[in-house]
Structures are given as structure tokens and as C-alpha cells.
Amino acid sequence: MTTSRDIARIAHVSQSTVSRMLSGSAQVSPKARARIMEAIAQTGYEPDVAAQSLVNKVSRTITLTLFSDPGGLAFPVIAQPQGYYYLKILASLEREIVASGYDLLLPSRPFKQFSTYVQSMKKRKVAGVIMMAPKPADERLQVLLDSDLPTVLIDAYGKGAHTTYVAADNLSGCKQAVEHLVQLGHRRVALLIGSLIDLSGTERLLGFQRALTQAGIALDEHLILQANWDIDEAYRATLSLLDERTEVTAIIAASDPMAIGALRAIHERNLRIPEDISLIGFDDSDISGYLPPPLTTIRPDRDRVGKLAMQTLLALIGGEQHVPPITVPTHLIIRESTGPAATRRGV
Amino acid sequence: MTTSRDIARIAHVSQSTVSRMLSGSAQVSPKARARIMEAIAQTGYEPDVAAQSLVNKVSRTITLTLFSDPGGLAFPVIAQPQGYYYLKILASLEREIVASGYDLLLPSRPFKQFSTYVQSMKKRKVAGVIMMAPKPADERLQVLLDSDLPTVLIDAYGKGAHTTYVAADNLSGCKQAVEHLVQLGHRRVALLIGSLIDLSGTERLLGFQRALTQAGIALDEHLILQANWDIDEAYRATLSLLDERTEVTAIIAASDPMAIGALRAIHERNLRIPEDISLIGFDDSDISGYLPPPLTTIRPDRDRVGKLAMQTLLALIGGEQHVPPITVPTHLIIRESTGPAATRRGV
DNA sequence: CTGAAAGCGCTTACAG
DNA sequence: CTGAAAGCGCTTACAG
Numbered sequence: 070m071t072t073s074r075d076i077a078r079i080a081h082v083s084q085s086t087v088s089r090m091l092s093g094s095a096q097v098s099p100k101a102r103a104r105i106m107e108a109i110a111q112t113g114y115e116p117d118v119a120a121q122s123l124v125n126k127v128s129r130t131i132t133l134t135l136f137s138d139p140g141g142l143a144f145p146v147i148a149q150p151q152g153y154y155y156l157k158i159l160a161s162l163e164r165e166i167v168a169s170g171y172d173l174l175l176p177s178r179p180f181k182q183f184s185t186y187v188q189s190m191k192k193r194k195v196a197g198v199i200m201m202a203p204k205p206a207d208e209r210l211q212v213l214l215d216s217d218l219p220t221v222l223i224d225a226y227g228k229g230a231h232t233t234y235v236a237a238d239n240l241s242g243c244k245q246a247v248e249h250l251v252q253l254g255h256r257r258v259a260l261l262i263g264s265l266i267d268l269s270g271t272e273r274l275l276g277f278q279r280a281l282t283q284a285g286i287a288l289d290e291h292l293i294l295q296a297n298w299d300i301d302e303a304y305r306a307t308l309s310l311l312d313e314r315t316e317v318t319a320i321i322a323a324s325d326p327m328a329i330g331a332l333r334a335i336h337e338r339n340l341r342i343p344e345d346i347s348l349i350g351f352d353d354s355d356i357s358g359y360l361p362p363p364l365t366t367i368r369p370d371r372d373r374v375g376k377l378a379m380q381t382l383l384a385l386i387g388g389e390q391h392v393p394p395i396t397v398p399t400h401l402i403i404r405e406s407t408g409p410a411a412t413r414r415g416v
Numbered sequence: 417m418t419t420s421r422d423i424a425r426i427a428h429v430s431q432s433t434v435s436r437m438l439s440g441s442a443q444v445s446p447k448a449r450a451r452i453m454e455a456i457a458q459t460g461y462e463p464d465v466a467a468q469s470l471v472n473k474v475s476r477t478i479t480l481t482l483f484s485d486p487g488g489l490a491f492p493v494i495a496q497p498q499g500y501y502y503l504k505i506l507a508s509l510e511r512e513i514v515a516s517g518y519d520l521l522l523p524s525r526p527f528k529q530f531s532t533y534v535q536s537m538k539k540r541k542v543a544g545v546i547m548m549a550p551k552p553a554d555e556r557l558q559v560l561l562d563s564d565l566p567t568v569l570i571d572a573y574g575k576g577a578h579t580t581y582v583a584a585d586n587l588s589g590c591k592q593a594v595e596h597l598v599q600l601g602h603r604r605v606a607l608l609i610g611s612l613i614d615l616s617g618t619e620r621l622l623g624f625q626r627a628l629t630q631a632g633i634a635l636d637e638h639l640i641l642q643a644n645w646d647i648d649e650a651y652r653a654t655l656s657l658l659d660e661r662t663e664v665t666a667i668i669a670a671s672d673p674m675a676i677g678a679l680r681a682i683h684e685r686n687l688r689i690p691e692d693i694s695l696i697g698f699d700d701s702d703i704s705g706y707l708p709p710p711l712t713t714i715r716p717d718r719d720r721v722g723k724l725a726m727q728t729l730l731a732l733i734g735g736e737q738h739v740p741p742i743t744v745p746t747h748l749i750i751r752e753s754t755g756p757a758a759t760r761r762g763v
Numbered sequence: 764c765t766g767a768a769a770g771c772g773c774t775t776a777c778a779g
Numbered sequence: 780c781t782g783a784a785a786g787c788g789c790t791t792a793c794a795g
Contacts, residue, residue: 070538072788083766088790098764113532115539119469120788123771128466144510148503150702156495163491167524172540174521177476177514185460191417192462193519300706329706336708355497359647359676361683361708419772430782435774445780467772471787765795771788779781 071112079112080104091116128194131166131382132174133159136203136210141186143175150326151263151298154352154371155201158223161375162199169383171196187216197382199223204267219385221378225268226394231385233392235378237369239269242399243276246321246349246367249401251284254410255319255347258286259310261327263298270298273323273351292317296327303330311338311346318410319347325354328364332406343408353402363404373397418459426459427451438463475541476518478729480506483550483557488533490522497673498610498645501699501718502548505570508722509546516730518543534563544729546570551614566732568725572615573741578732580739582725584716586616589746590623593668593696593714596748598631601757602666602694605633606657608674610645617645620670620698639664643674650677658685658693665757666694672701675711679753690755700749710751720744 073091077084082101089095090105097105108114122128135146135155146152147159166173176193186209190198197219203210205225213220214229222234243260250258260277263270274293281288294310296302303322310317311334320335322328328350332342340346342362350357353368374397384392420438424431429448436442437452444452455461469475482493482502493499494506513520523540533556537545544566550557552572560567561576569581590607597605607624610617621640628635641657643649650669657664658681667682669675675697679689687693689709697704700715721744731739 070535073790074788084788085766085790086764089765092790094791096764101764113535115532115536117470117788118540119466119475120771121790122466123464123470123773123788124790126771140511140514142507142510142514144503144507148507153500156491160489160491160495163489163522164487167487167489170524172521172523174519175510176519177517185462188417188460189462193465300703304706326703329703333706333708333710356647356673356676356703359651359680361680363680420774421772431772432774432782433780436781439774441775443780448780464772467787468774469787470772470789471774473787766793767795768793769791771790773787775785777782777784779783 071114073114073116075112076105076108076114079108122194126194127196129171130174130193130195131171131197131199131379132176132190132193132195134198134200134203136200136207150300150329151324153326153354154324157371158201158375158378161372162379163375165376165379169379187212187218190218197221197386199378199382200225202267202269203227206266219382221382221385223374223378228391228394230390233381233385234394235374235381236268236394236396237371237374238396238399239272239369240276240279242351242367242369243273243321243323244280245399245401246351247277247280247284249365249403249407250319250321250347250349250410251280251286253319253347253407256286256410257289257292257314257316258319258321259292259294259314259317261294261296261303261306261320261322261331263296263323263327265295270323277321296330298324298327300326300330303327304334305330307331307334308337311335311340317346319349319407321349321351323351325350325352325357325364325366328357328366329360332360332364342406345411347407347410349407358404360406362406365404365407366402367399368402369399370397418461420461420463422459423452423455423461426455469541473541474543477521477540477542478513478518478544478546478726479521479523479537479540479542481545481547481550483547483554497647497676498671500673500701501671504718505548505722505725508719509726510722512723512726516726534559534565537565544568544733546725546729547572549614549616550574553613566729568729568732570721570725575738575741577737580728580732581741582721582728583615583741583743584718584721585743585746586619586716587623587626589698589714589716590620590668590670591627592746592748593698594624594627594631596712596750596754597666597668597694597696597757598627598633600666600694600754603633603757604636604639604661604663605666605668606639606641606661606664608641608643608650608653608667608669608678610643610670610674612642617670624668643677645671645674647673647677650674651681652677654678654681655684658682658687664693666696666754668696668698670698672697672699672704672711672713675704675713676707679707679711689753692758694754694757696754705751707753709753712751712754713749714746715749716746717744 220232294306350366357364437444567579641653697713704711
């Protein structure tokens with residue numbers, strides 16, 4: 070396989086000159102440059118990334134961490150409906166990473182103490198880390214924040230000299246959902262919430278509370294149901310909600326998968342959407358537009374989240390310190406699962 | 417950061433001995449071994465993978481290719497419902513890769529000629545390639561087959577000295593679906609098929625045809641609808657099918673997303689499932705059990721596909737040649753979307 | 764603007 | 780069973 074020494078020989082220059090030209094670290098005479106370009110074109114030379122990392126102490130590699138998996142794996146998390154949300158972010162992220170000439174690495178690592186994580190990443194000479202939705206309680210998060218490894222958190226808070234975050238505006242998103250329902254005349258609105266220990270869950274809850282309060286509607290804790298982001302739990306929770314709280318005319322699910330669980334429960338009770346019950350999801354997953362009926366939902370701009378995460382990481386890698394965090398807006402997508410509030414059912 | 421030279425110094429041995437012990441390539445005296453272990457424990461030493469790849473000419477890295485994306489990216493493909501099928505395979509694959517001590521790399525690459533792909537992977541010293549569902553027509557496939565890069569194809573055919581494949585038994589899967597319907601008394605069964613240029617599409621079609629023929633039911637080309645694996649196309653195709661071919665009592669969708677499209681169309685025409693129309697999907701995606709009604713579907717054992725793909729790749733990397741391909745069975749999951757054939761609608 | 768030399772952290776014949 | 784030496788393919792002061 071062709072090496073930079075071969076290129077040097079063919080172009081009648083030294084290896085140093087080849088290296089300098091390729092890195093752009095110094096001026097190279099036009100003649101030398103032309104001969105080197107010629108040699109590269111002719112041989113299809115590509116530099117050896119292992120040798121480069123060895124001497125540069127850093128490689129053009131970004132790594133991804135999803136702390137929600139105990140083993141730190143990525144795909145087992147996103148292969149579940151709860152994780153579909155991240156797919157679109159990852160798609161945009163990968164596009165951006167590749168466009169910047171970086172590789173995306175999903176490293177194997179020992180499951181032991183987390184303190185070795187940062188060290189492992191440094192040994193692999195990763196340029197930066199993208200961390201998706203770690204639980205704030207996760208003590209491992211702090212280790213990373215304290216390190217000098219450039220890190221961007223997605224949908225989580227956490228700042229440091231070499232860390233910042235990009236998050237969707239979950240709070241406003243959930244507010245938009247409530248406001249839409251209030252405008253349609255709904256007063257008794259239930260919320261299916263995921264876990265309360267991660268950021269997006271808490272924020273969506275907060276948005277719900279604020280919008281309700283602003284509309285002058287009293288909060289009713291019985292109308293806030295935890296379903297752990299899970300389809301099945303959402304299904305069961307909705308079933309008992311429908312049976313016990315017949316005054317409810319609308320349900321907001323804090324994720325589209327939970328909306329699917331709610332949808333099935335509503336169908337099973339032979340209630341019509343939206344005539345009897347209005348339903349709103351959160352995520353705007355690709356299938357939400359094809360549910361019976363198509364789902365009104367909140368769409369975070371996931372393309373922007375992924376794109377900005379990488380751009381921000383690049384700034385951090387470039388040496389910028391204390392890069393400001395970014396919040397990305399959400400949009401209400403009105404489809405057919407919401408309508409005017411019905412008169413009380415069964416009354 | 418600690419190097420093997422540091423370990424050697426601390427343990428009073430030479431760097432060669434440290435390396436030999438770590439690689440297990442030669443005998444090391446118990447005393448030396450104990451001192452080296454001690455030094456490693458005390459420093460938290462991990463070898464530098466860049467230096468190792470540089471001298472070994474190969475790294476412990478597996479790379480993933482999804483040819484369906486023109487740019488060769490992974491996430492943009494699997495972030496669409498058509499790609500959800502692969503997620504579970506990838507989850508199992510990643511688990512297996514990590515358990516084997518390999519890293520998973522999603523490399524950036526120039527979009528130019530594909531001929532450089534193999535060379536790029538070699539420059540990155542990847543140990544092996546997993547390729548998901550390339551179109552058989554893709555000329556780039558051949559380049560890889562001709563190379564000596566260990567390669568395992570998933571859901572595609574292709575064999576060579578250093579290449580083999582692992583595929584789900586699509587043909588039997590689709591046969592099982594038809595047989596189930598025939599037992600329920602259905603005679604007029606429609607098939608929503610994806611694209612005819614990839615393996616899984618063609619095989620599912622073949623299974624459909626064979627089972628129908630074996631049941632003594634004449635094939636009717638009007639009942640085979642192409643929907644390109646797409647929810648929306650499946651939705652539209654089902655709409656016209658329902659309007660034009662009222663004798664149809666059952667629909668098999670060759671993927672769960674297409675089944676979702678069909679489901680919505682059936683709901684829109686105010687037909688009941690399964691009383692008026694039976695519906696079967698293919699994939700057993702996580703949401704299929706929560707559709708209204710829960711979907712009968714074909715489940716390929718995706719866990720096994722991923723696991724066996726890596727094990728097979730490991731054999732190839734180990735130098736085995738002409739490793740035999742593997743076919744993984746599928747199972748019929750009966751839920752509530754199939755039932756006895758109705759009398760002809762509208763007659 | 765350019766080249767010779769040293770070195771990044773490993774592994775592997777080679778000689779004991 | 781062990782160590783000294785050379786080399787993997789790059790980059791970067793250093794000296795011109």
C-alpha cells in the first residue's frame with residue numbers, strides 16, 4: 070500500500086514536504102505541490118490514520134455515548150420505540166460528522182468502573198464525545214464533565230470548560246400542546262409522562278403545568294400518569310384513566326410511542342378520536358402521521374439538534390472554551406387526533 | 417499517559433516481555449507475569465490502539481455498510497420506518513462486537529468512486545465489514561466480494577473466499593403467512609410488496625406464490641402491489657385495492673411499516689379488522705403488538721441474525737475460508753388482526 | 764521553501 | 780524465558 074514515502078519518491082521531494090502540503094501547515098512551492106498532487110492522483114494515496122493518530126495524539130474520530138444502556142451500547146437503546154426519537158438526531162449527526170471528515174466510533178469498553186471510560190476514550194484518541202440524554206443522576210456524567218475531553222450533551226444539561234449542550238425546547242413544546250387543547254375548549258387534560266428522572270420528562274411536565282396554570286385550570290395530580298416512556302405502560306395507564314376519570318376529554322402523551330399505547334386503549338374502549346377523546350403525541354415520529362387517526366404531535370427540530378451538536382463540538386475541539394448551550398425550538402403539528410372538547414362522556 | 421515502557425520499568429522487565437504477556441504470544445515466567453499484572457493494576461494501563469494498528473496492520477475494528485444510502489451513511493437509513501427492521505439486528509450485532517472486544521466504526525468516506533471504498537477501509541485497518549442488505553444490482557458489492565477484506569452480508573447473497581452471508585428465511589416466512597390465512601378460509605389474498613430489486617422483497621414474493629400455488633389458488637397479478645417498503649405508498653395502494661377488488665379478504669404486507677399504511681387505509685374505508693379484512697405484517701416490530709388491533713406478523717429471529725453475523729465474521733477474520741452461509745428461521749406471531757374469511761364484501 | 768533526523772507506542776524476529 | 784534493536788507510517792522541530 071502506498072505510503073507518504075512513496076509519494077515523496079515519485080514527486081522527487083522529501084516526506085516532510087508531502088506531509089506539510091497535506092496538512093497545510095506550511096508553504097510549499099507550486100512546482101513541488103503540482104508533482105505531489107500528481108503522485109497522489111496516480112497512486113490513490115490515502116494517509117494512514119493509525120500513524121497519524123500516533124504522532125498527533127488525536128484522531129479524527131467522534132464517539133457516541135448513550136448512558137441509558139448499562140453497558141454503554143448504542144443500538145440496544147435506539148432499537149426500542151423509546152429510542153426511535155434519537156434516530157433522526159443521529160442521522161443528522163452522522164451526516165455532519167462525515168461531512169466534517171470525522172469517523173464515528175462506537176467503542177467497546179469494559180463494563181467495570183466508569184472512571185476508566187474517559188481514559189479509554191483518550192487512549193483511543195477520540196477528538197470528542199457526543200452524549201445522548203444521560204440521566205442527571207448518573208455519577209458517570211460528572212467524570213466526563215471534569216475531564217478535558219470535548220463533550221456535547223444532547224437533551225441534558227451540563228456545562229464545563231470543555232462541555233456544553235444542545236437541547237430541544239421540551240418545555241415550550243408541551244406548552245404548545247396544552248394551549249392547542251385549551252383553544253379547542255378542553256379543560257380536563259391528562260398527561261402521560263415518561264420518567265421523572267430525565268430532563269426531557271421533567272421539562273415536558275413543567276410545560277404542561279405552566280400552560281394549564283396560565284389558562285386558569287387547576288392542576289389535578291390524578292391526571293398525571295407515569296408510563297416510563299413505554300408503549301405497554303402507557304396502554305395500561307390510559308385504560309384505567311378512561312375507566313376512572315370519565316371527565317377527561319384530552320390526553321397528551323409525552324412521546325409518540327406512549328401515544329400509540331394510549332391510542333390502542335382508546336380504541337379498545339370504543340371511544341372515537343377526536344370526537345370523544347383528543348390525543349397529542351410528542352416527537353413527530355415517521356409513523357405518527359399514519360396512525361388511525363393521524364396523530365397531532367409536537368415536533369422538535371431534530372435535524373437542527375444533530376447538526377448543531379456537531380458544530381458545537383467542532384468549536385470545542387478547536388479549543389474554544391465555555392461554548393454557550395443551544396436550545397432548539399419545537400413545532401405543533403396538527404393532524405386529525407385533536408378536535409373540539411366533547412361534552413362529558415357518560416353524563 | 418502510561419505506556420508499555422512505563423509498565424516494563426515498574427515491573428523490572430523489558431517492553432518485549434510486557435508485550436508478549438499481553439498478547440499471549442509467548443511464555444512468560446510466573447514471577448514476571450505477577451509483577452507486570454501488578455504494575456498494570458496500579459497504573460490502569462491500557463495499550464495504545466493506534467500504535468498497535470500501526471505495527472499489526474490491522475485494528476480491532478468492525479465497520480458497517482448500508483449500501484441503500486447513496487452516501488454510505490448508516491443512520492439516515494435506519495432512521496426511517498423502512499429501516500427499523502435493521503435496528504434489532506444492529507443491537508444484537510453491537511452486543512456481540514463489543515463482547516468480542518472490537519470497536520464498531522462508521523467511517524466517513526469520499527462519495528467519489530466506490531473502488532476507493534475497500535482501500536479506505538484497508539487504510540483504516542478494519543478487521544472486517546458487515547454489509548446490510550445491499551441491492552444485488554449494486555456494482556460496488558462486487559468490489560468488496562473480490563477483495564480479501566473479511567465480509568459478512570446480512571439479508572443478501574454473495575459468497576467468496578472471504579465473504580459469506582446470514583439471511584432470514586424470508587421465503588418460508590411469507591409462506592407461513594399465506595398458510596395461516598388459507599387455514600382461516602381465505603382465498604383472495606393480496607400482497608403488498610416492497611421493492612423487487614432486493615433479496616428480501618423477491619423472496620417474500622416467491623414464498624407468497626409458492627404457498628398460494630400449493631393451496632391450489634390461482635395467482636392474480638392484480639393482487640400483488642408494489643409499495644417500495646413505504647408507509648405512504650402502502651396506504652395509497654391499499655386504498656385503491658379496497659375500492660377496486662372487493663373480493664379480497666386478506667392482505668399480507670411484506671413489512672410492518674407497510675402494514676401500518678394498510679391499516680390506516682382499512683380504517684378509513686370503515687372496514688373492520690379482522691371481521692372484514694385480515695391483515696398480516698412482516699418484521700414483528702415493537703409497535704406491531706400495539707396497533708389497533710394488534711398485528712399478526714412474521715418474526716425473523718433478528719437477535720440470531722446479528723449474533724451469527726459477528727460469529728461468522730470472526731471465523732473469516734480468523735482466516736477460515738469459504739465459511740458456509742446461514743439461514744435463520746422466521747416465526748408466525750398470531751395476534752388479533754387475522755380471523756376467519758368473511759363472506760364477500762358488498763355481495 | 765526544503766530535507767535529515769528523531770520520535771510517537773507498540774511488536775517481532777534475532778540472539779542469547 | 781528474556782532483552783536490545785529495528786521498524787510500522789507519519790509529523791515536527793531543527794538547520795539550512
